[in-house]
Amino acid sequence: xxxxxxxxxxxxxxxxxxxxxxxxxxxxxxxxxxxxxxxxxxxxxxxxxxxxxxxxxxxxxxxxxxxxxxxxxxxxxxxxxxxxxxxxxxxxxxxxxxxxxxxxxxxxxxxxxxxxxxxxxxxxxxxxxxxxxxxxxxxxxxxxxxxxxxxxxxxxxxxxxxxxxxxxxxxxxxxxxxxxxxxxxxxxxxxxxxxxxxxxxxxxxxxxxxxxxxxxxxxxxxxxxxxxxxxxxxxxxxxxxxxxxxxxxxxxxxxxxxxxxxxxxxxxxxxxxxxxxxxxxxxxxxxxxxxxxxxxxxxxxxxxxxxxxxxxxxxxxxxxxxxxxxxxxxxxxxxxxxxxxxxxxxxxxxxxxxxxxxxxxxxxxxxxxxxxxxxxxxxxxxxxxxxxxxxxxxxxxxxxxxxxxxxxxxxxxxxxxxxxxxxxxxxxxxxxxxxxxxxxxxxxxxxxxxxxxxxxxxxxxxxxxxxxxxxxxxxxxxxxxxxxxxxxxxxxxxxxxxxxxxxxxxxxxxxxxxxxxxxxxxxxxxxxxxxxxxxxxxxxxxxxxxxxxxxxxxxxxxxxxxxxxxxxxxxxxxxxxxxxxxxxxxxxxxxxxxxxx
Amino acid sequence: xxxxxxxxxxxxxxxxxxxxxxxxxxxxxxxxxxxxxxxxxxxxxxxxxxxxxxxxxxxxxxxxxxxxxxxxxxxxxxxxxxxxxxxxxxxxxxxxxxxxxxxxxxxxxxxxxxxxxxxxxxxxxxxxxxxxxxxxxxxxxxxxxxxxxxxxxxxxxxxxxxxxxxxxxxxxxxxxxxxxxxxxxxxxxxxxxxxxxxxxxxx
Ligand SMILES: Nc1nc2c(ncn2[C@@H]2O[C@H](COP(=O)(O)OP(=O)(O)OP(=O)(O)O)[C@@H](O)[C@H]2O)c(=O)[nH]1
Ligand SMILES: [Mg+2]
Numbered sequence: 001x002x003x004x005x006x007x008x009x010x011x012x013x014x015x016x017x018x019x020x021x022x023x024x025x026x027x028x029x030x031x032x033x034x035x036x037x038x039x040x041x042x043x044x045x046x047x048x049x050x051x052x053x054x055x056x057x058x059x060x061x062x063x064x065x066x067x068x069x070x071x072x073x074x075x076x077x078x079x080x081x082x083x084x085x086x087x088x089x090x091x092x093x094x095x096x097x098x099x100x101x102x103x104x105x106x107x108x109x110x111x112x113x114x115x116x117x118x119x120x121x122x123x124x125x126x127x128x129x130x131x132x133x134x135x136x137x138x139x140x141x142x143x144x145x146x147x148x149x150x151x152x153x154x155x156x157x158x159x160x161x162x163x164x165x166x167x168x169x170x171x172x173x174x175x176x177x178x179x180x181x182x183x184x185x186x187x188x189x190x191x192x193x194x195x196x197x198x199x200x201x202x203x204x205x206x207x208x209x210x211x212x213x214x215x216x217x218x219x220x221x222x223x224x225x226x227x228x229x230x231x232x233x234x235x236x237x238x239x240x241x242x243x244x245x246x247x248x249x250x251x252x253x254x255x256x257x258x259x260x261x262x263x264x265x266x267x268x269x270x271x272x273x274x275x276x277x278x279x280x281x282x283x284x285x286x287x288x289x290x291x292x293x294x295x296x297x298x299x300x301x302x303x304x305x306x307x308x309x310x311x312x313x314x315x316x317x318x319x320x321x322x323x324x325x326x327x328x329x330x331x332x333x334x335x336x337x338x339x340x341x342x343x344x345x346x347x348x349x350x351x352x353x354x355x356x357x358x359x360x361x362x363x364x365x366x367x368x369x370x371x372x373x374x375x376x377x378x379x380x381x382x383x384x385x386x387x388x389x390x391x392x393x394x395x396x397x398x399x400x401x402x403x404x405x406x407x408x409x410x411x412x413x414x415x416x417x418x419x420x421x422x423x424x425x426x427x428x429x430x431x432x433x434x435x436x437x438x439x440x441x442x443x444x445x446x447x448x449x450x451x452x453x454x455x456x457x458x459x460x461x462x463x464x465x466x467x468x469x470x471x472x473x474x475x476x477x478x479x480x481x482x483x484x485x486x487x488x489x490x491x492x493x494x495x496x497x498x499x500x501x502x503x504x505x506x507x508x509x510x511x512x513x514x515x516x517x518x519x520x521x522x523x524x525x526x527x528x529x530x531x532x533x534x535x536x537x538x539x540x541x542x543x544x545x546x547x548x549x550x551x552x553x554x555x556x557x558x559x560x561x562x563x564x565x566x567x568x569x570x571x572x573x574x575x576x577x578x579x580x581x582x583x584x585x586x587x588x589x590x591x592x593x594x595x596x597x
Numbered sequence: 598x599x600x601x602x603x604x605x606x607x608x609x610x611x612x613x614x615x616x617x618x619x620x621x622x623x624x625x626x627x628x629x630x631x632x633x634x635x636x637x638x639x640x641x642x643x644x645x646x647x648x649x650x651x652x653x654x655x656x657x658x659x660x661x662x663x664x665x666x667x668x669x670x671x672x673x674x675x676x677x678x679x680x681x682x683x684x685x686x687x688x689x690x691x692x693x694x695x696x697x698x699x700x701x702x703x704x705x706x707x708x709x710x711x712x713x714x715x716x717x718x719x720x721x722x723x724x725x726x727x728x729x730x731x732x733x734x735x736x737x738x739x740x741x742x743x744x745x746x747x748x749x750x751x752x753x754x755x756x757x758x759x760x761x762x763x764x765x766x767x768x769x770x771x772x773x774x775x776x777x778x779x780x781x782x783x784x785x786x787x788x789x790x791x792x793x794x795x796x797x798x799x800x
Binding site: 014015016017040063064065381382383384385386387399401403404405 | 622623624671674675692694695696697698699700701703704705708733
């Protein structure tokens with residue numbers, strides 16, 4: 001099936017580099033790409049877990065060659081690069097989380113160590129250890145009482161020292177107690193995952209805060225310069241005693257403005273924390289434990305690979321969007337942004353060495369690796385913008401580069417048979433992709449909105465002025481009771497009869513041409529409707545024969561309560577012509593007040 | 598220069614103008630190479646990544662070159678093909694220390710060679726394996742085999758290692774190149790053109 005499929009995909013990737021002897025054993029969370037020397041040559045920084053206890057190293061690759069390596073004291077859980085400050089040249093710092101510390105490297109030299117704050121030790125436990133020290137109780141009693149305490153408050157609430165003691169072989173217990181009863185007992189948590197969050201500006205090289213997930217079920221946001229805890233978010237409710245430990249974190253937004261942190265937790269819950277929250281909110285309980293996660297920066301939708309061989313997507317509110325069943329267990333996942341196709345693919349590496357690239361839930365490409373890929377990152381490497389870096393479980397390093405001409409077939413109609421169908425929201429609407437032109441225009445509109453609005457307003461007013469002028473001109477240009485020019489040589493005379501408030505107006509039209517007939521004209525009265533009401537404001541005129549006088553009558557009532565008079569404009573208009581043929585102004589007589597009463 | 602050459606030049610019989618296209622990935626050193634050929638007062642001291650392209654003029658062995666210094670950044674590389682038609686030779690600059698992107702160079706070269714405006718003509722191509730001073734630079738032989746240059750049978754091509762900052766290796770390359778374009782561009786069989794942009798736009 002897969003080999004068949006492979007044939008369908010044209011080769012979109014270039015094999016840039018393969019090093020089967022790299023002997024780097026790592027995971028996606030321990031790989032990062034950064035412009036370490038601020039020279040535009042992006043380095044690959046990877047924490048090599050070695051055997052899990054020895055050979056733990058932080059390695060830097062410059063292009064295809066190993067540039068430097070630094071020994072690490074403990075097994076790392078995460079490596080991120082971030083800008084700590086605004087100093088020039090803009091060199092990013094590297095943060096390596098391991099144990100309860102975060103080691104910061106600048107210019108690949110140790111710069112700072114941040115230790116997670118120690119936690120309160122149970123007073124009873126403290127007391128017990130003190131009593132042992134002062135030889136008030138036996139070691140056996142200590143063991144027994146600690147065991148009781150464990151049952152009461154849970155193993156996780158004990159100090160590291162007590163935890164170790166309880167895990168000791170009975171033969172080594174006395175010597176262990178001997179050794180450790182003198183040191184003050186401490187309870188410290190460890191870092192489970194780490195990510196970054198832009199502090200106040202969104203640009204690529206803006207200063208970022210570290211976001212740290214801990215074994216004690218908390219998310220800490222650290223200030224990048226002072227390393228103070230800016231934000232502390234509990235993952236579980238205060239009352240409940242079960243710990244919810246974050247396994248994968250994803251943060252986006254700006255710390256100073258608004259941010260969201262999505263945590264996929266070890267208990268299979270997907271949780272959200274936002275600015276100002278002290279506790280996280282459950283988004284959804286996943287059907288299985290998370291493997292890897294990515295959150296789309298555009299619509300905040302969450303794509304997550306689970307241990308039940310599925311890839312699932314949730315809306316930012318935690319609503320299930322789609323589920324794709326994977327042919328094998330997922331090992332790693334990374335987003336592949338494609339700005340020229342205005343989409344972001346998700347690459348999922350599977351057990352066995354297959355890599356599948358999804359656009360939404362549609363499979364668009366398949367890459368084969370010789371072994372399962374445990375560490376997968378896409379981004380800028382060296383001078384190359386679109387490099388896919390893969391570390392396999394047997395320690396090889398593979399680099400593939402997306403061809404410049406690569407075009408993923410995103411509209412490919414056939415959806416995979418594995419997709420869970422049925423939900424109405426899963427129907428894929430054929431919404432055309434936004435074009436580059438559209439995006440550019442949107443950007444331009446956003447940047448110059450004030451100017452554009454002003455220009456528009458100015459043009460609108462200009463248009464109105466022009467219209468008003470043209471109108472006035474049209475009305476004035478033919479203020480003449482006799483029209484000689486054009487096809488309508490007409491003469492108009494008007495007469496007002498009566499004392500008011502009811503008047504009779506008689507309009508007489510005469511065709512003064514020698515032989516032409518005049519048709520399709522009418523008489524229009526223009527007046528103030530607060531002053532007068534008119535029986536027939538428009539009179540349609542039949543054919544005018546030359547020489548004959550045609551009288552037309554209409555009644556006018558003065559409805560004004562004041563004894564005022566106004567002008568009435570009479571226009572002879574032709575159908576389908578904006579300019580009147582001729583026009584006249586009639587000064588209405590003042591109406592006789594006596595008649596009104 | 599021989600007496601005959603001098604006479605020929607004096608009478609303006611062989612005043613040749615040649616248009617060359619300078620391509621290669623970004624950061625390979627194209628602008629730096631061209632900067633080397635410019636006269637002392639035209640030389641720019643600071644070289645920044647090219648945007649779009651620049652037009653540079655220089656002389657070598659009595660041939661006037663109009664060089665189109667193309668930008669090698671991914672988003673500008675699709676501009677290259679518009680100028681294939683109008684050039685009489687191509688200088689392809691390769692950063693020999695950028696082993697990671699050798700596959701990308703090969704891909705771009707394939708696209709270039711397959712283009713109808715190039716595949717149909719015997720355009721001379723000069724490959725410069727630049728940045729030979731870098732510690733991890735590949736030799737010109739390795740570059741030639743990495744790019745599969747032996748596949749090019751219908752065009753004169755030449756590769757030489759260079760250092761665009763000191764100018765090392767550039768003379769050799771450009772001497773070869775000048776000879777090639779001279780042969781191709783003898784008066785009479787050279788089509789008449791107006792400006793570097795004119796035919797790119799009209800055709
Ligand atoms: N060591 C060394 N550095 C070089 C050499 N040639 C160029 N450079 C450096 O490489 C960098 C890039 O050179 P450019 O000439 O701007 O490269 P380009 O090919 O024009 O790049 P774009 O315009 O972006 O396509 C500059 O910092 C040069 O100083 C060389 O032979 N040796
Ligand atoms: Mg340049």
